[in-house]
Amino acid sequence: MRNVFRSPHYGDDILIQMDVIGFGSLLIVMLIGLFSGLIMGQQMARALRTYGAIGQIGYVVSVALIRELGPVLVALLVAGRNASGIASELGSMKVTEQIDAMRALGTDPIQKLVTPRLIATAVTLPLLTIIADFLGLVGGYIIAHFQFAVPFSQYWVPAYQNLAYADVAEGTVKPFAFAIIIALVGCFYGMRTTGGTEGVGRATTRAVVVSSIWIFVTTYFIGAIFINMR
Amino acid sequence: MSEPEILRFENVSLRFEDTPALDQVSFRMIPGETVIIYGAAGSGKTTLLKTALGLLKPDSGRIYVFGEDVTNFTEPQWFPLRARMGILFQEGGLFDSMTIAENVAYPLLNSVAARASNQRGEVEEKVRQALRFVDLEQTLDKFPSELSGGMRRRVGIARAIVTEPRLVLYDSPTAGLDPITAYTIISLILKERDTLNASALLVTHRFQDGHLMAKFRYNPSSGQIEAASQNGGNAARTRFFVMNQGRLVFEGSLAELAAAKDPYVKKFAK
Numbered sequence A: 001m002r003n004v005f006r007s008p009h010y011g012d013d014i015l016i017q018m019d020v021i022g023f024g025s026l027l028i029v030m031l032i033g034l035f036s037g038l039i040m041g042q043q044m045a046r047a048l049r050t051y052g053a054i055g056q057i058g059y060v061v062s063v064a065l066i067r068e069l070g071p072v073l074v075a076l077l078v079a080g081r082n083a084s085g086i087a088s089e090l091g092s093m094k095v096t097e098q099i100d101a102m103r104a105l106g107t108d109p110i111q112k113l114v115t116p117r118l119i120a121t122a123v124t125l126p127l128l129t130i131i132a133d134f135l136g137l138v139g140g141y142i143i144a145h146f147q148f149a150v151p152f153s154q155y156w157v158p159a160y161q162n163l164a165y166a167d168v169a170e171g172t173v174k175p176f177a178f179a180i181i182i183a184l185v186g187c188f189y190g191m192r193t194t195g196g197t198e199g200v201g202r203a204t205t206r207a208v209v210v211s212s213i214w215i216f217v218t219t220y221f222i223g224a225i226f227i228n229m230r
Numbered sequence B: 001m002s003e004p005e006i007l008r009f010e011n012v013s014l015r016f017e018d019t020p021a022l023d024q025v026s027f028r029m030i031p032g033e034t035v036i037i038y039g040a041a042g043s044g045k046t047t048l049l050k051t052a053l054g055l056l057k058p059d060s061g062r063i064y065v066f067g068e069d070v071t072n073f074t075e076p077q078w079f080p081l082r083a084r085m086g087i088l089f090q091e092g093g094l095f096d097s098m099t100i101a102e103n104v105a106y107p108l109l110n111s112v113a114a115r116a117s118n119q120r121g122e123v124e125e126k127v128r129q130a131l132r133f134v135d136l137e138q139t140l141d142k143f144p145s146e147l148s149g150g151m152r153r154r155v156g157i158a159r160a161i162v163t164e165p166r167l168v169l170y171d172s173p174t175a176g177l178d179p180i181t182a183y184t185i186i187s188l189i190l191k192e193r194d195t196l197n198a199s200a201l202l203v204t205h206r207f208q209d210g211h212l213m214a215k216f217r218y219n220p221s222s223g224q225i226e227a228a229s230q231n232g233g234n235a236a237r238t239r240f241f242v243m244n245q246g247r248l249v250f251e252g253s254l255a256e257l258a259a260a261k262d263p264y265v266k267k268f269a270k
Helices: A011-050 A054-095 A098-104 A109-148 A152-161 A165-191 A196-229 B045-052 B075-082 B100-110 B112-117 B123-133 B149-161 B179-196 B207-215 B254-258
Strands: B007-016 B019-029 B034-039 B060-065 B085-088 B167-171 B199-204 B216-219 B224-227 B238-244 B247-252
Touching (some): A054 A109, A054 A152, A054 A196, A098 B075, A109 A152, A109 A165, A165 A196, B019 B045, B019 B060, B034 B045, B034 B207, B045 B167, B045 B199, B085 B149, B100 B123, B100 B149, B123 B149, B123 B179, B149 B179, B179 B199, B179 B224, B207 B238, B247 B254
Parallel strands (some): B034 B199, B034 B238, B167 B199
Antiparallel strands (some): B007 B060, B238 B247
16 A cells, blocks of 8 residues: 555556546446445335335435445456456566566566545546436436436435434445455455466456455444444 | 686576576676587576576575676666676567567667666667667567567567677577578677677577677678688687586587587587
8 A cells, every 4th residue: 555655656647547447447337336326216115115214315315326336336346347457467567477578677566556446436536426326316316306206305305414424434435445455455366376277267266256256244333433433 | 817807606506497598607798709609409508597597596606797696686786787697588579569670679668777867768770779789770669579580589689689688698599490590590609799888698509600709700891701810809708618418528619629529518619
Protein backbone atom coordinates (compact mmCIF):
# COMPACT_ATOMS: atom_id res chain seq x y z
CA MET A 1 0.00 0.00 0.00
CA ARG A 2 2.89 2.38 0.71
CA ASN A 3 3.76 2.23 -3.01
CA VAL A 4 0.70 4.41 -3.63
CA PHE A 5 2.61 7.34 -2.13
CA ARG A 6 6.11 6.42 -3.34
CA SER A 7 7.76 7.95 -6.41
CA PRO A 8 7.83 7.55 -9.32
CA HIS A 9 4.12 7.88 -10.15
CA TYR A 10 2.89 6.56 -13.47
CA GLY A 11 -0.04 8.93 -13.96
CA ASP A 12 -0.60 7.94 -17.58
CA ASP A 13 -0.92 4.28 -16.54
CA ILE A 14 -3.46 5.24 -13.86
CA LEU A 15 -5.58 7.01 -16.50
CA ILE A 16 -5.35 4.05 -18.88
CA GLN A 17 -6.43 1.67 -16.12
CA MET A 18 -9.28 3.98 -15.10
CA ASP A 19 -10.44 3.85 -18.68
CA VAL A 20 -10.16 0.04 -18.84
CA ILE A 21 -11.66 -0.69 -15.43
CA GLY A 22 -14.06 2.24 -15.03
CA PHE A 23 -15.26 3.27 -18.45
CA GLY A 24 -14.93 -0.28 -19.78
CA SER A 25 -17.33 -1.56 -17.09
CA LEU A 26 -19.75 1.37 -17.30
CA LEU A 27 -22.34 -0.03 -19.70
CA ILE A 28 -22.62 -3.41 -18.04
CA VAL A 29 -22.73 -1.79 -14.58
CA MET A 30 -25.59 0.46 -15.75
CA LEU A 31 -27.50 -2.56 -17.02
CA ILE A 32 -26.92 -4.54 -13.83
CA GLY A 33 -27.92 -1.54 -11.72
CA LEU A 34 -31.10 -0.90 -13.65
CA PHE A 35 -32.20 -4.52 -13.71
CA SER A 36 -31.40 -5.13 -10.04
CA GLY A 37 -33.71 -2.18 -9.26
CA LEU A 38 -36.41 -3.56 -11.58
CA ILE A 39 -36.17 -7.01 -9.97
CA MET A 40 -36.17 -5.64 -6.43
CA GLY A 41 -39.10 -3.39 -7.17
CA GLN A 42 -41.02 -6.28 -8.69
CA GLN A 43 -40.44 -8.67 -5.79
CA MET A 44 -40.68 -6.15 -2.95
CA ALA A 45 -43.81 -4.42 -4.25
CA ARG A 46 -45.77 -7.69 -4.21
CA ALA A 47 -44.73 -8.45 -0.64
CA LEU A 48 -45.34 -4.90 0.59
CA ARG A 49 -48.75 -4.72 -1.07
CA THR A 50 -49.81 -7.81 0.88
CA TYR A 51 -49.22 -5.84 4.10
CA GLY A 52 -50.60 -2.61 2.71
CA ALA A 53 -47.18 -0.98 2.82
CA ILE A 54 -46.62 -0.32 -0.87
CA GLY A 55 -45.77 3.29 0.02
CA GLN A 56 -42.53 2.05 1.60
CA ILE A 57 -41.23 0.59 -1.66
CA GLY A 58 -38.83 3.50 -2.28
CA TYR A 59 -37.34 3.16 1.21
CA VAL A 60 -36.86 -0.61 0.92
CA VAL A 61 -35.27 -0.40 -2.53
CA SER A 62 -32.94 2.46 -1.60
CA VAL A 63 -31.72 0.93 1.65
CA ALA A 64 -31.16 -2.53 0.14
CA LEU A 65 -29.43 -1.14 -2.92
CA ILE A 66 -27.25 1.49 -1.32
CA ARG A 67 -26.21 -0.50 1.73
CA GLU A 68 -25.68 -3.88 0.17
CA LEU A 69 -26.82 -4.87 -3.27
CA GLY A 70 -25.29 -2.05 -5.28
CA PRO A 71 -21.77 -2.37 -3.86
CA VAL A 72 -21.75 -6.18 -3.88
CA LEU A 73 -23.24 -6.65 -7.36
CA VAL A 74 -20.94 -4.08 -8.93
CA ALA A 75 -17.92 -5.49 -7.10
CA LEU A 76 -18.72 -9.04 -8.23
CA LEU A 77 -19.12 -7.82 -11.78
CA VAL A 78 -15.86 -5.89 -11.70
CA ALA A 79 -14.14 -8.86 -10.03
CA GLY A 80 -15.30 -11.12 -12.84
CA ARG A 81 -14.27 -8.64 -15.46
CA ASN A 82 -11.16 -7.01 -14.03
CA ALA A 83 -9.63 -9.26 -11.36
CA SER A 84 -9.50 -11.89 -14.11
CA GLY A 85 -8.21 -9.34 -16.63
CA ILE A 86 -5.50 -8.11 -14.27
CA ALA A 87 -4.43 -11.66 -13.33
CA SER A 88 -4.30 -12.86 -16.93
CA GLU A 89 -2.45 -9.77 -18.17
CA LEU A 90 0.16 -9.81 -15.43
CA GLY A 91 0.31 -13.62 -15.52
CA SER A 92 1.08 -13.58 -19.25
CA MET A 93 3.76 -10.95 -18.65
CA LYS A 94 5.23 -13.09 -15.87
CA VAL A 95 5.46 -16.32 -17.86
CA THR A 96 6.94 -14.54 -20.90
CA GLU A 97 9.60 -12.88 -18.70
CA GLN A 98 8.24 -9.40 -19.43
CA ILE A 99 8.15 -8.63 -15.70
CA ASP A 100 11.81 -9.67 -15.40
CA ALA A 101 12.52 -7.47 -18.44
CA MET A 102 10.77 -4.60 -16.70
CA ARG A 103 12.91 -5.07 -13.58
CA ALA A 104 16.04 -5.41 -15.73
CA LEU A 105 15.22 -2.13 -17.47
CA GLY A 106 15.18 -0.35 -14.12
CA THR A 107 11.43 -0.23 -13.54
CA ASP A 108 9.72 -1.34 -10.35
CA PRO A 109 6.89 -3.65 -11.53
CA ILE A 110 4.93 -2.95 -8.35
CA GLN A 111 4.98 0.79 -9.08
CA LYS A 112 4.41 0.35 -12.80
CA LEU A 113 1.80 -2.42 -12.80
CA VAL A 114 0.21 -2.86 -9.36
CA THR A 115 -0.10 0.70 -8.04
CA PRO A 116 -1.90 2.14 -11.12
CA ARG A 117 -4.40 -0.75 -11.07
CA LEU A 118 -4.98 -0.31 -7.34
CA ILE A 119 -5.53 3.45 -7.59
CA ALA A 120 -7.69 3.14 -10.72
CA THR A 121 -9.93 0.48 -9.13
CA ALA A 122 -10.18 2.41 -5.85
CA VAL A 123 -11.31 5.53 -7.72
CA THR A 124 -13.64 3.97 -10.29
CA LEU A 125 -15.42 1.27 -8.26
CA PRO A 126 -17.14 3.71 -5.85
CA LEU A 127 -18.17 5.86 -8.85
CA LEU A 128 -19.55 2.83 -10.69
CA THR A 129 -21.42 1.85 -7.53
CA ILE A 130 -23.02 5.29 -7.26
CA ILE A 131 -24.18 5.04 -10.90
CA ALA A 132 -25.53 1.50 -10.34
CA ASP A 133 -27.33 2.59 -7.15
CA PHE A 134 -28.98 5.52 -8.91
CA LEU A 135 -30.10 3.42 -11.88
CA GLY A 136 -31.34 0.74 -9.47
CA LEU A 137 -33.51 3.34 -7.76
CA VAL A 138 -34.80 4.42 -11.17
CA GLY A 139 -35.58 0.76 -11.96
CA GLY A 140 -37.45 0.39 -8.68
CA TYR A 141 -39.42 3.54 -9.49
CA ILE A 142 -40.36 2.26 -12.97
CA ILE A 143 -41.92 -0.87 -11.42
CA ALA A 144 -43.52 1.00 -8.51
CA HIS A 145 -45.04 3.67 -10.74
CA PHE A 146 -46.06 1.74 -13.85
CA GLN A 147 -47.08 -1.58 -12.28
CA PHE A 148 -48.31 -0.51 -8.85
CA ALA A 149 -49.34 3.12 -9.49
CA VAL A 150 -47.08 4.56 -6.76
CA PRO A 151 -46.80 8.35 -7.31
CA PHE A 152 -43.40 10.00 -7.88
CA SER A 153 -43.13 11.68 -4.48
CA GLN A 154 -44.40 8.62 -2.60
CA TYR A 155 -41.51 6.65 -4.05
CA TRP A 156 -38.66 9.18 -4.00
CA VAL A 157 -39.35 11.06 -0.73
CA PRO A 158 -39.08 7.99 1.57
CA ALA A 159 -36.26 6.66 -0.60
CA TYR A 160 -34.29 9.85 0.17
CA GLN A 161 -35.56 10.91 3.61
CA ASN A 162 -35.19 7.58 5.37
CA LEU A 163 -31.62 7.12 4.28
CA ALA A 164 -29.25 7.79 7.17
CA TYR A 165 -25.69 9.11 6.75
CA ALA A 166 -24.53 5.71 7.99
CA ASP A 167 -26.27 4.04 5.03
CA VAL A 168 -24.46 6.30 2.57
CA ALA A 169 -21.18 5.80 4.43
CA GLU A 170 -21.65 2.03 4.36
CA GLY A 171 -22.42 2.18 0.64
CA THR A 172 -19.22 4.17 0.05
CA VAL A 173 -16.82 2.30 2.32
CA LYS A 174 -17.75 -1.06 0.86
CA PRO A 175 -16.86 -0.37 -2.79
CA PHE A 176 -13.60 1.20 -1.66
CA ALA A 177 -12.72 -1.94 0.33
CA PHE A 178 -13.85 -4.20 -2.53
CA ALA A 179 -11.69 -2.22 -4.96
CA ILE A 180 -8.61 -2.90 -2.86
CA ILE A 181 -9.52 -6.60 -2.71
CA ILE A 182 -10.13 -6.89 -6.48
CA ALA A 183 -6.95 -5.06 -7.51
CA LEU A 184 -4.64 -6.70 -5.00
CA VAL A 185 -5.99 -10.23 -5.48
CA GLY A 186 -5.80 -9.88 -9.28
CA CYS A 187 -2.25 -8.51 -9.11
CA PHE A 188 -1.16 -11.07 -6.49
CA TYR A 189 -2.21 -14.08 -8.56
CA GLY A 190 -0.94 -12.48 -11.77
CA MET A 191 2.52 -11.71 -10.38
CA ARG A 192 2.83 -15.19 -8.86
CA THR A 193 1.88 -17.05 -12.03
CA THR A 194 4.04 -20.03 -12.93
CA GLY A 195 3.54 -22.90 -15.35
CA GLY A 196 3.06 -21.24 -18.74
CA THR A 197 -0.31 -20.66 -20.35
CA GLU A 198 -1.99 -23.25 -18.13
CA GLY A 199 -0.69 -21.31 -15.15
CA VAL A 200 -2.22 -18.11 -16.54
CA GLY A 201 -5.61 -19.87 -16.70
CA ARG A 202 -5.24 -21.08 -13.12
CA ALA A 203 -4.23 -17.62 -11.89
CA THR A 204 -7.23 -16.05 -13.63
CA THR A 205 -9.71 -18.51 -12.10
CA ARG A 206 -8.20 -18.15 -8.64
CA ALA A 207 -8.28 -14.37 -8.83
CA VAL A 208 -12.02 -14.35 -9.57
CA VAL A 209 -12.92 -17.02 -6.98
CA VAL A 210 -10.78 -15.57 -4.19
CA SER A 211 -11.81 -11.96 -4.77
CA SER A 212 -15.51 -12.97 -4.90
CA ILE A 213 -15.22 -14.86 -1.61
CA TRP A 214 -13.42 -11.94 0.03
CA ILE A 215 -16.11 -9.54 -1.21
CA PHE A 216 -18.79 -11.58 0.59
CA VAL A 217 -16.73 -11.98 3.76
CA THR A 218 -15.85 -8.27 3.81
CA THR A 219 -19.39 -7.08 3.17
CA TYR A 220 -20.58 -9.14 6.13
CA PHE A 221 -18.01 -7.64 8.49
CA ILE A 222 -18.41 -4.06 7.27
CA GLY A 223 -22.20 -4.51 7.57
CA ALA A 224 -21.78 -5.85 11.11
CA ILE A 225 -19.61 -2.86 12.08
CA PHE A 226 -22.19 -0.37 10.77
CA ILE A 227 -25.06 -2.21 12.47
CA ASN A 228 -23.22 -2.00 15.81
CA MET A 229 -22.54 1.70 15.24
CA ARG A 230 -26.21 2.56 14.81
CA MET B 1 43.55 -4.90 -8.97
CA SER B 2 44.83 -1.82 -10.76
CA GLU B 3 41.96 -1.42 -13.28
CA PRO B 4 38.46 -0.54 -12.07
CA GLU B 5 36.05 -3.47 -12.11
CA ILE B 6 32.76 -3.48 -13.87
CA LEU B 7 31.55 -6.82 -12.52
CA ARG B 8 32.95 -9.25 -9.97
CA PHE B 9 31.63 -12.54 -8.62
CA GLU B 10 33.25 -14.00 -5.50
CA ASN B 11 32.37 -17.63 -4.73
CA VAL B 12 28.75 -17.09 -5.74
CA SER B 13 26.44 -20.06 -5.23
CA LEU B 14 22.73 -20.42 -5.87
CA ARG B 15 20.53 -23.52 -5.65
CA PHE B 16 17.07 -24.16 -7.05
CA GLU B 17 15.72 -26.68 -4.54
CA ASP B 18 18.33 -29.48 -4.68
CA THR B 19 19.94 -28.47 -7.96
CA PRO B 20 22.98 -26.19 -7.89
CA ALA B 21 22.45 -23.46 -10.51
CA LEU B 22 25.66 -21.62 -9.60
CA ASP B 23 28.42 -23.34 -7.65
CA GLN B 24 31.25 -21.23 -6.21
CA VAL B 25 31.46 -19.01 -9.31
CA SER B 26 34.23 -16.40 -9.23
CA PHE B 27 35.39 -14.02 -11.96
CA ARG B 28 35.95 -10.34 -12.66
CA MET B 29 35.37 -8.11 -15.67
CA ILE B 30 37.05 -4.81 -16.45
CA PRO B 31 35.65 -1.96 -18.60
CA GLY B 32 35.78 -2.58 -22.34
CA GLU B 33 36.16 -6.31 -21.89
CA THR B 34 34.02 -8.91 -23.64
CA VAL B 35 33.30 -12.18 -21.87
CA ILE B 36 31.79 -15.09 -23.77
CA ILE B 37 30.16 -17.75 -21.63
CA TYR B 38 29.71 -21.16 -23.22
CA GLY B 39 27.84 -24.04 -21.67
CA ALA B 40 25.25 -26.70 -22.32
CA ALA B 41 21.56 -26.04 -21.61
CA GLY B 42 20.99 -25.93 -17.85
CA SER B 43 24.64 -25.24 -17.04
CA GLY B 44 23.78 -21.98 -15.26
CA LYS B 45 24.58 -19.39 -17.95
CA THR B 46 21.26 -17.54 -17.81
CA THR B 47 21.20 -17.83 -14.00
CA LEU B 48 24.59 -16.12 -13.93
CA LEU B 49 23.26 -13.24 -16.04
CA LYS B 50 20.14 -12.88 -13.92
CA THR B 51 22.24 -12.90 -10.75
CA ALA B 52 24.52 -10.20 -12.21
CA LEU B 53 21.39 -8.11 -12.84
CA GLY B 54 19.98 -8.70 -9.37
CA LEU B 55 16.95 -10.58 -10.72
CA LEU B 56 18.07 -13.57 -8.63
CA LYS B 57 19.72 -13.41 -5.22
CA PRO B 58 22.69 -15.67 -4.49
CA ASP B 59 22.58 -18.06 -1.53
CA SER B 60 26.21 -17.28 -0.72
CA GLY B 61 29.19 -15.36 -2.06
CA ARG B 62 29.52 -11.70 -3.00
CA ILE B 63 28.73 -9.73 -6.16
CA TYR B 64 30.18 -6.33 -7.11
CA VAL B 65 28.72 -4.23 -9.93
CA PHE B 66 30.53 -1.03 -11.00
CA GLY B 67 32.64 -1.45 -7.87
CA GLU B 68 29.65 -1.54 -5.50
CA ASP B 69 28.91 -4.53 -3.30
CA VAL B 70 25.37 -5.37 -4.41
CA THR B 71 25.05 -8.73 -2.64
CA ASN B 72 22.46 -7.50 -0.17
CA PHE B 73 20.93 -4.76 -2.31
CA THR B 74 17.17 -4.34 -2.05
CA GLU B 75 15.10 -4.06 -5.23
CA PRO B 76 14.88 -0.21 -5.11
CA GLN B 77 18.66 -0.01 -4.65
CA TRP B 78 19.11 -2.01 -7.86
CA PHE B 79 17.10 0.33 -10.11
CA PRO B 80 19.72 3.07 -10.60
CA LEU B 81 22.38 0.41 -11.23
CA ARG B 82 20.27 -1.42 -13.78
CA ALA B 83 19.80 1.84 -15.65
CA ARG B 84 23.55 1.66 -16.37
CA MET B 85 23.25 -1.89 -17.70
CA GLY B 86 21.59 -3.24 -20.83
CA ILE B 87 20.10 -6.69 -21.30
CA LEU B 88 19.00 -8.66 -24.31
CA PHE B 89 16.75 -11.52 -23.26
CA GLN B 90 16.80 -14.84 -25.08
CA GLU B 91 13.53 -14.21 -26.91
CA GLY B 92 14.01 -10.45 -26.99
CA GLY B 93 11.82 -9.90 -23.87
CA LEU B 94 9.79 -7.26 -25.70
CA PHE B 95 6.48 -6.00 -24.28
CA ASP B 96 3.91 -7.44 -26.64
CA SER B 97 1.25 -4.79 -25.96
CA MET B 98 3.60 -1.94 -26.92
CA THR B 99 4.79 -0.82 -30.33
CA ILE B 100 8.45 -1.15 -31.28
CA ALA B 101 8.97 2.57 -30.64
CA GLU B 102 7.38 2.27 -27.18
CA ASN B 103 9.49 -0.79 -26.41
CA VAL B 104 12.73 0.95 -27.29
CA ALA B 105 11.66 4.14 -25.50
CA TYR B 106 10.68 2.15 -22.41
CA PRO B 107 13.94 2.51 -20.42
CA LEU B 108 14.12 6.21 -21.34
CA LEU B 109 10.59 6.95 -20.15
CA ASN B 110 9.81 4.46 -17.42
CA SER B 111 12.89 3.50 -15.46
CA VAL B 112 13.04 4.78 -11.91
CA ALA B 113 16.29 6.57 -12.78
CA ALA B 114 14.76 8.28 -15.85
CA ARG B 115 11.71 9.36 -13.86
CA ALA B 116 13.86 10.71 -11.05
CA SER B 117 16.13 12.71 -13.38
CA ASN B 118 13.15 13.89 -15.41
CA GLN B 119 15.29 13.86 -18.56
CA ARG B 120 12.58 12.80 -20.94
CA GLY B 121 13.46 15.08 -23.82
CA GLU B 122 14.91 13.89 -27.13
CA VAL B 123 13.38 10.47 -26.57
CA GLU B 124 12.09 10.16 -30.11
CA GLU B 125 15.48 10.97 -31.62
CA LYS B 126 17.24 8.49 -29.33
CA VAL B 127 14.71 5.78 -30.22
CA ARG B 128 15.17 6.44 -33.95
CA GLN B 129 18.93 6.41 -33.50
CA ALA B 130 18.86 3.07 -31.68
CA LEU B 131 16.55 1.52 -34.29
CA ARG B 132 18.70 2.93 -37.08
CA PHE B 133 21.66 1.23 -35.42
CA VAL B 134 19.97 -2.16 -35.88
CA ASP B 135 18.58 -1.13 -39.28
CA LEU B 136 14.94 -1.28 -38.19
CA GLU B 137 13.86 2.36 -38.22
CA GLN B 138 10.93 1.46 -40.48
CA THR B 139 9.32 -0.72 -37.74
CA LEU B 140 8.56 2.12 -35.28
CA ASP B 141 4.79 1.66 -35.28
CA LYS B 142 4.69 -2.13 -35.58
CA PHE B 143 4.04 -4.55 -32.73
CA PRO B 144 6.54 -7.29 -31.77
CA SER B 145 4.17 -9.99 -33.04
CA GLU B 146 4.48 -8.49 -36.55
CA LEU B 147 8.25 -9.04 -36.62
CA SER B 148 10.32 -12.17 -37.24
CA GLY B 149 12.40 -13.75 -34.46
CA GLY B 150 15.60 -12.16 -35.75
CA MET B 151 14.00 -8.73 -36.02
CA ARG B 152 12.69 -9.03 -32.45
CA ARG B 153 16.24 -9.71 -31.23
CA ARG B 154 17.48 -6.68 -33.17
CA VAL B 155 14.81 -4.55 -31.48
CA GLY B 156 15.95 -6.10 -28.19
CA ILE B 157 19.49 -4.93 -28.95
CA ALA B 158 18.19 -1.44 -29.76
CA ARG B 159 16.35 -1.34 -26.43
CA ALA B 160 19.42 -2.65 -24.58
CA ILE B 161 21.70 0.07 -25.94
CA VAL B 162 19.31 3.05 -26.09
CA THR B 163 20.51 4.28 -22.70
CA GLU B 164 24.17 3.80 -23.74
CA PRO B 165 24.92 1.41 -20.87
CA ARG B 166 28.43 0.62 -19.70
CA LEU B 167 27.72 -3.10 -19.46
CA VAL B 168 25.47 -5.08 -21.80
CA LEU B 169 24.35 -8.63 -21.04
CA TYR B 170 23.28 -10.86 -23.93
CA ASP B 171 21.34 -14.01 -23.11
CA SER B 172 21.75 -16.50 -26.00
CA PRO B 173 21.20 -13.82 -28.67
CA THR B 174 21.50 -16.30 -31.54
CA ALA B 175 19.57 -19.24 -30.07
CA GLY B 176 17.09 -20.69 -32.53
CA LEU B 177 18.11 -18.44 -35.41
CA ASP B 178 19.29 -19.47 -38.87
CA PRO B 179 23.03 -18.93 -39.57
CA ILE B 180 22.52 -15.77 -41.64
CA THR B 181 20.33 -14.06 -39.03
CA ALA B 182 22.67 -15.25 -36.26
CA TYR B 183 25.58 -13.63 -38.11
CA THR B 184 23.59 -10.39 -38.40
CA ILE B 185 22.89 -10.38 -34.66
CA ILE B 186 26.53 -11.01 -33.72
CA SER B 187 27.62 -8.33 -36.21
CA LEU B 188 25.33 -5.87 -34.45
CA ILE B 189 26.76 -6.85 -31.08
CA LEU B 190 30.27 -6.33 -32.50
CA LYS B 191 29.21 -2.96 -33.88
CA GLU B 192 27.75 -2.00 -30.52
CA ARG B 193 30.92 -3.10 -28.70
CA ASP B 194 33.28 -1.28 -31.04
CA THR B 195 31.30 1.95 -31.42
CA LEU B 196 30.04 2.44 -27.85
CA ASN B 197 32.96 0.69 -26.10
CA ALA B 198 30.64 -0.98 -23.64
CA SER B 199 31.63 -4.15 -21.80
CA ALA B 200 29.71 -7.20 -22.92
CA LEU B 201 28.83 -10.47 -21.19
CA LEU B 202 27.51 -12.82 -23.84
CA VAL B 203 25.99 -16.20 -23.10
CA THR B 204 25.87 -18.65 -25.99
CA HIS B 205 26.40 -22.25 -26.94
CA ARG B 206 27.58 -21.50 -30.50
CA PHE B 207 31.34 -21.48 -31.04
CA GLN B 208 30.96 -19.14 -34.05
CA ASP B 209 29.53 -16.34 -31.86
CA GLY B 210 32.60 -16.22 -29.62
CA HIS B 211 34.96 -16.68 -32.55
CA LEU B 212 33.49 -13.66 -34.33
CA MET B 213 33.70 -11.55 -31.18
CA ALA B 214 37.36 -12.49 -30.60
CA LYS B 215 38.62 -12.35 -34.18
CA PHE B 216 36.63 -9.60 -35.86
CA ARG B 217 35.96 -5.92 -35.40
CA TYR B 218 33.56 -3.33 -36.74
CA ASN B 219 35.08 -0.81 -39.14
CA PRO B 220 33.10 2.43 -38.74
CA SER B 221 34.40 3.96 -42.00
CA SER B 222 33.37 1.03 -44.20
CA GLY B 223 30.44 -0.01 -41.99
CA GLN B 224 31.61 -3.62 -42.37
CA ILE B 225 32.88 -6.38 -40.12
CA GLU B 226 36.53 -7.20 -40.78
CA ALA B 227 39.32 -9.32 -39.27
CA ALA B 228 40.79 -7.64 -36.20
CA SER B 229 44.51 -7.12 -35.60
CA GLN B 230 46.04 -9.30 -32.90
CA ASN B 231 47.65 -6.39 -31.08
CA GLY B 232 44.82 -4.57 -29.45
CA GLY B 233 41.28 -3.31 -29.69
CA ASN B 234 38.19 -4.77 -28.13
CA ALA B 235 38.45 -8.05 -30.03
CA ALA B 236 41.74 -8.83 -28.28
CA ARG B 237 40.05 -8.12 -24.94
CA THR B 238 37.72 -11.06 -25.32
CA ARG B 239 37.82 -13.85 -22.74
CA PHE B 240 36.03 -17.16 -22.72
CA PHE B 241 34.33 -18.98 -19.85
CA VAL B 242 32.82 -22.45 -19.98
CA MET B 243 30.16 -23.50 -17.47
CA ASN B 244 29.14 -27.00 -16.48
CA GLN B 245 26.50 -27.80 -13.86
CA GLY B 246 26.77 -24.35 -12.29
CA ARG B 247 30.57 -24.35 -12.12
CA LEU B 248 32.99 -22.24 -14.11
CA VAL B 249 35.21 -24.99 -15.51
CA PHE B 250 37.28 -22.92 -17.94
CA GLU B 251 38.52 -19.35 -18.17
CA GLY B 252 40.92 -18.12 -20.83
CA SER B 253 41.53 -16.76 -24.34
CA LEU B 254 40.32 -18.24 -27.61
CA ALA B 255 43.74 -19.85 -28.15
CA GLU B 256 43.61 -21.41 -24.68
CA LEU B 257 40.10 -22.64 -25.36
CA ALA B 258 41.23 -24.22 -28.62
CA ALA B 259 44.09 -25.95 -26.78
CA ALA B 260 41.89 -27.21 -23.92
CA LYS B 261 42.16 -30.92 -23.14
CA ASP B 262 38.99 -31.30 -21.05
CA PRO B 263 36.45 -33.25 -23.16
CA TYR B 264 33.53 -31.04 -22.06
CA VAL B 265 35.40 -27.77 -22.74
CA LYS B 266 36.69 -29.07 -26.09
CA LYS B 267 33.09 -29.37 -27.33
CA PHE B 268 32.83 -25.56 -27.36
CA ALA B 269 36.18 -25.01 -29.09
CA LYS B 270 35.04 -25.65 -32.67
